Amino acid sequence: MSPLPLSATEQAFAAFAASTLPAAQIERNDHGILTYKWASPCPELEALYVWIDDLYITLATKISHLHVDRNSFARDTIREERLAHIIAEEAASGARGILDGRVVFIQYYDETSGKVLGQSGVWNRDDWVEENRRGTREAQRAWSWSGEVQP
Structure with a gap:
């Protein structure tokens, strides 16, 4: 199958990716x-x-993922063509944040055994570091694009 962008969402993401990623x-x-x-x-x-479907983009790593889709926006007032553009721009911005290390992927674990729990998440790096410095989070480890992040 051809990797050429076909849908409006694919075309918009391709344009943002070419200029920002x-x-x-x-x-x-x-x-x-x-x-x-x-x-x-x-x-x-x-x-x-980054998986691009019609009006639905998933950004994923081995640890966790996030979605940017039509439900992320007040779509009643946005034409579908414009919505594809907004979704693609938000997803490209999210990808840029991940690649720049501003986003961390969290893995929760049992403090006693060290065993990884099934839960995972995605956080803004600065927010995660601040939360963990206060000691208010459950046991977890975090990784940014370049490696493990310490609180």
Whole structure:
């Protein structure tokens, strides 16, 4: 399948990616979803994957993921064509934040055994560091694009 962008969301993301993100591996998966991939220097994250569907974009690493879709915006007043543009811009901005290390991916664990729990999450790096310095969070570890982050 061709990795050329077809839908309005794909085309808009491709334009933002070309102007704001480093070169990526781009392909369509077996389900026809356009996929961007950036390998991470942090083995815990593995890579940043951006999967682009019609009016729905997922940004994911090995630890966790987040969605940017039509439900993220007050769509009653936005035409679908404009909504695709807004979703793509927000997703590209999110990808840029991940690649720049401003976003951390959280893995929760049992403090006693050290065993990883099934929960994970995504935080703004500065907010996570501040929360953890206050000692108000449950046991967790966090990784940014370049490696583990300490509170």
